[in-house]
Each structure stands twice: as C-alpha cells, then as structure tokens.
Amino acid sequence: MSRQLREVVFVDxxxxxxxxxxxxxxxxxxxxxxxxxxxxxxxxxxxxxxxxVDEVAVAATTQIGDQGLTIGRTAALLAGLPQSVPGYAIxxxxxxxxxxxTTTASGIAFGAYDVAIAGGVEHMGRHPMxxxxxxxxxxxxxxxxxxxxxxxxxxxxxxxxxxxxxxxERVDAYAVRSQQKTxxxxxxxxxxxxxxxxxxxxxxxxxxxxxSDEPMRPGxxxxxxxxxxxxxxxxxxxxxxxxxxxxxxxTAALLAxxETARELGLPVKMRLVSYGFVGVEPEVMGAxxxxxxxxxxxxAGLTIDDIGLFEVNEAFxxxxxxxxxxxxxxxxxxxxxxxxxxxxxxxxxxxSGVRLMTQLAASFAEHPEVRYGLTTMCIGIGMGGTVIxxxxxxxxxxxx
Numbered sequence: 001m002s003r004q005l006r007e008v009v010f011v012d013x014x015x016x017x018x019x020x021x022x023x024x025x026x027x028x029x030x031x032x033x034x035x036x037x038x039x040x041x042x043x044x045x046x047x048x049x050x051x052x053v054d055e056v057a058v059a060a061t062t063q064i065g066d067q068g069l070t071i072g073r074t075a076a077l078l079a080g081l082p083q084s085v086p087g088y089a090i091x092x093x094x095x096x097x098x099x100x101x102t103t104t105a106s107g108i109a110f111g112a113y114d115v116a117i118a119g120g121v122e123h124m125g126r127h128p129m130x131x132x133x134x135x136x137x138x139x140x141x142x143x144x145x146x147x148x149x150x151x152x153x154x155x156x157x158x159x160x161x162x163x164x165x166x167x168x169e170r171v172d173a174y175a176v177r178s179q180q181k182t183x184x185x186x187x188x189x190x191x192x193x194x195x196x197x198x199x200x201x202x203x204x205x206x207x208x209x210x211x212s213d214e215p216m217r218p219g220x221x222x223x224x225x226x227x228x229x230x231x232x233x234x235x236x237x238x239x240x241x242x243x244x245x246x247x248x249x250x251t252a253a254l255l256a257x258x259e260t261a262r263e264l265g266l267p268v269k270m271r272l273v274s275y276g277f278v279g280v281e282p283e284v285m286g287a288x289x290x291x292x293x294x295x296x297x298x299x300a301g302l303t304i305d306d307i308g309l310f311e312v313n314e315a316f317x318x319x320x321x322x323x324x325x326x327x328x329x330x331x332x333x334x335x336x337x338x339x340x341x342x343x344x345x346x347x348x349x350x351x352s353g354v355r356l357m358t359q360l361a362a363s364f365a366e367h368p369e370v371r372y373g374l375t376t377m378c379i380g381i382g383m384g385g386t387v388i389x390x391x392x393x394x395x396x397x398x399x400x
Contacts, residue, residue, distance in 0.1 A: 007258040008105040010270035013358035014040045016198050018249035018346035019214045021125035025248040027201045030066045030123035031075055034058055037119055037252035038079035040196040045254060047265040054113035056087035057104050059096025059120035059350040062127040063089055093380040094315065096120045097251055098353025102275045102387060105255055114260040119252030120350035129349065149282030152380060153232035156316040159286040160237045163322050168237040171317035172225040174331055175242040175343050178314060182340030183218035191339055194358045215245050215346040242317040244347035251354035269361040273388040274300035280382045286319030288384020289376040290326050296386040308370030309363050311356040313377035314341035338363055353377060364391040
C-alpha cells in the first residue's frame, strides 16, 4: 500500500520570556511554564477546536521532578485539552523542542495526525544539566569519549582549537552584536508579539509579571567582555559573555497538515521542507550544525545559496562563527539572527528550538522576497540539527 506524504506547516509559535536560573522563575514550576504556552496557542487560535489536537510532544533535557511524569501528557491535561488528546516527553538535549517538532511533523506528513503541539521546557535553576545522571564509566575508562565532551564549555574551547582564525576578539564582537540586535528588536516591538507574559511569585518580593527576557545585557561592550574570566581553560576564549547562560523558559508550536490548516482557517507561517540530525565528535559538539545543514540541504535539493534567512542557536559564539566561516558567510551578515539570539535572550536547553522557529516565521513575514530559511543548533554529546523552512509569503520572481 503506497502513501502520499502531506505538506506540514508551522501555524504558530509562542514562548515565555526566558529567565536567569534562580531569577524571575525561581519559585515557578517548570510544567506551569509550558502549560502557559499551550494555553496561549489555543487562545491565539480560536478557530482550532481543542479536540482536533492529535498529539502533544514536550521536550525536557532533565526529566525529573516538575519536568518529569511524561510532561507532554500532563501538560496537555493541565492546559485544558480534552482527555482524549495524548502526549509524551522527548529528549535530545538542546534540540528537544526541535525534535518534538520534527517528530510530530513526520506523523502529520505520514497521516497519523492532522494537528499537533510541540515544544520544550527547561528550568535550569531547579534542575541543572546533568542532575541525577550516571554516565557509564566505559565512556572514560575505554576512551570512547573524551571527558571534555561532558562539559559544554570545554567543547567550545576545543572548537576554538579547530578554528584558530576564530579569535577571542571575534567571539566577543559577535556577542556584543547579539546583545545590540536583541535590544533593537525589543525596541521595535518585533519579539513581544510571540511572548506569553507569566505571573511570577517570590516569597520575599511578592507577585510580579515576566514580560521580557531576563538575561539581556544591552550595555555590553568589548571592553567589559575583555575582563571576564575564561573558566574552562586558562587563557581561553570562552566566557560567560560570549556564551548563553543558565536559563529557565518554555516554548510551544502549533503544527498541522496544510489542508487541515486551510480548512480550519488557521494561519500558515512556514512550510516544512526538510530536516537533518547528524552526529559529530562529542568533544567538538559545536560543529554539529554544519553536517546537519549539509544533510538537510541535500534532502531538500538545495544549496546554502538558496537560504535567505538563518536562525542559528547561540549556545556559544564560536559555534555560530564556525558555521558561518564554513559557509563563507560574514560574521555580521544581516540574514543571520536578525533579532539577536541566545547570548542575549538565554538558552533554556530543550525549549530553544521553537524559539528559533518562531523568530524565523516573524522574519519570513517581514521578507516576502526570501523563499527559504533554516533553523539550526548544536546538541550536547556531539550532534547537530537543522530544519529548512519555506516562506508561504514568497512570490515567484522574488530574490532568494
């Protein structure tokens, strides 16, 4: 029996403002953050009957405590979806939400679902990366993986070794631009439309409302970054200023078969073209976006020259610059992370993939001349993931 694959579309995406670990969400549960996102998707899309949601996939890197108990199912129930809507949890470290999207999208393409919600959450203040894990001793004793692979900052220093032309000055300059671009995007009101305000509680300060990303440091300068310590290597290049921090936050996206979206009157913000996940040496996990992008481009029958917008997760500035250097793209190319990125906004691990997608969708709306864009990220333990999207606003004859 032959089956015809269906077109998968990105209908909508939202996220909480991202917080610093032990910051604005210190006394807020992780599952409540993602529940807030699911509820907001339903509120923003009243044309969607809740019982038409066929699956809820929620990612978390540390699936313990308020990030455990099959969080996709529990979050769906607590968000008010019918009991008939199933859900599950997923983990691919930093690419958790990205994998939740590609996995549910594959089910939509196959015909198993018509509509799905996919997202991610990470409360790194409550659950630091690695909490409760027990790495197999063979990893070290048999030298299967260098111990550096288990410390993300050390893998970033290793990537600097592989790309000696990426100097401390370049990564710091990139970090300053990220902060400046995010501040400018907030000033222009380009980020706020997809943020879900979150009520916060503090035993000392009372109730508050999170409406913007807490990690932002818009006053960052090259001079201030030059004074920061390099904790992962003496006289190294990776600092707290040119890397994403330890953050809390959640995201959620609404995906559908294109025909179903049109039938229900749902918006179509992006169309899925292809995706690729690839493994690399764990010691240089930041190189992962390069082969992942090669795979996604090959599957799509495209080249890097066909891509008009890039959303590259900024786990570390060196990882972004390695990607750009590989493809001959300038450090300050305006097509790359036009709203800034994780260095300024934060990177709550499993949630970040949908943030990239939401920002790409917003850029597509601003640039109908661009046909294709991509979201890409490095992934802990040596992987990369890339998703290529098509702009539904593009018209024949437009550039790229």
